[in-house]
Amino acid sequence: MALLTRKTRSWLTPALLLFPPVALFLAVIVFTSFQSVWISFHRYDGFGDLTWIGLGNYEELLQDPQFFVSLRNNVIWLVLFMLAPPLGLAVALLVNQKIRGMRIAKSLFFVPLVLAPVAVGVVFSWVYTPQIGLLSKVFSLFGAEAPALLSDERWVTFAVVGAALWPQIAFCMVLYLAGLNNLSEDLIAAGRVDGAKGATMLWHIVLPQLTQVSFIAVAITAIGALRSFDMISVMTAGGPFGSSSTLAYQMYEQSIFSYRFGYGAAIATVLFAIMSVFIAWYLSRVTRNDARSS
Template sequence: MFAIYVLYPIVSSIVLSFYSWDGVSARTFVGLANYRELVGTDTFYTALENNLIWLVLLLLAPPIGLVFALYLNQSVKGIRFVKSLFFAPFVVPGVVIGLVFSWFYDPAFGLLRVLAGHGVPVLGNEHMATFGIIAAALWPQIPFCMILFLTGLTGMNPEIIEAGRLEGAKGWSLLWHVVLPQLRPATFMAVTLTVIGALRSFDLISVMTSGGPFDSSTVLAYFMYDQAIKYFRFGYSAAIAVVLFLIMIIFIAYQLRRLLRAER
């Protein structure tokens, strides 16, 4: 199953990136022409820059999720209901989130107009569109990280925490030296999945801006889709996919190396 649904598509995409193909006619081998064209395209660098912005800002989700998890990891009356409220955004489909935030940002009747006192064209401004979409992406990503940390907190060894308290650790010292080391696997999962989500961001961009205005909010995943679906350039699209795949592999390998070294 892994070979059919993971390895084979990866190898097929790499092979396809060396061809020119419209999805119908015969493939034409072009070597590195797709990659040369890609590095000479301004949209590629815009998408790469936006992916970097997504990466930096979406990494706010793990620490904020940890704060919420620490707050919700207590036995008080009504905490389960509060947990469900925090978790609710994660189960909402991305398309629905995109529509809701599009209405929120609408300069004619959106809630942001009411809060700001005047219409703010967030999604129509090339300097603001990417940040508006990232704000929408953070809304479900923070609860996702919160759940990972909550799972880690419930599985912690209480004897280690008690031993830390007996040694005089409390507050920030207890969190840094006793709690966070036990949350290392949850932290690894939260950071890695957040980075993957930032690099493969697509649905919110498709719903909210379609990569606009003037390709200012496009990212590599949407650029790849745009070239394949709209312009039938499947070989060129595969080259974009390979570049995105390499970026993900490099980061995941780096994070795994850090995790294994810390465990040793």
């Protein structure tokens, strides 16, 4: 009986500790995800009954020009956000140097990470403001007039992505700093004995040890780009004329302001499918590379 009790305790305690988070994940994430997919096949205003329309919402998506504008903007976010991991690595390599005053520089680079996205959006809205913003002051030094980026349909998405990159680079920097602090000193010493230094040391000794960190940085950055919402909400509210909207913001706009929860759920389902395809492709690439290296 004592042996049975000991065996029972070996799995009962972990099971009890895991039950609350697993139950919360199933209730908040998994169940609501399936519910969102189910709602996407209905016409629903958030208050009345669900009305089954099948693929009606998805057919409307294919005829909605705003959906393709939002989809294009998500692609722009994804492509430009991929600059965050290499730039974060570059900053991490810089601030990881043992130079006097580098701790202060490290703190300054860390600041964007602790700021709320709303605060970052407000700051960059002022930076981009014509006549009085920081950007206009820089342009005035060269006798030029700063463009109104947030009012220009051609450049507004790039301006918002530029603002969002600031904290994302800081996040990647922190990840790479943690990885740099866990590098194998034996491998580095062996590389130095073989004459490796500079770019050779970085490419053949340092970067292979940062593979897992890079995987996390790229995956989180890609997910952040695909679900971009808060910076758009603060800086442009999807404008001008919907030119800066993304799928996440269009979903919010259709559901909350237009009371079209079924249509918003269809947009959310498409966004979820895109994220799933990207993550599956990325995981397959990483798994294949790990198999080759081993």
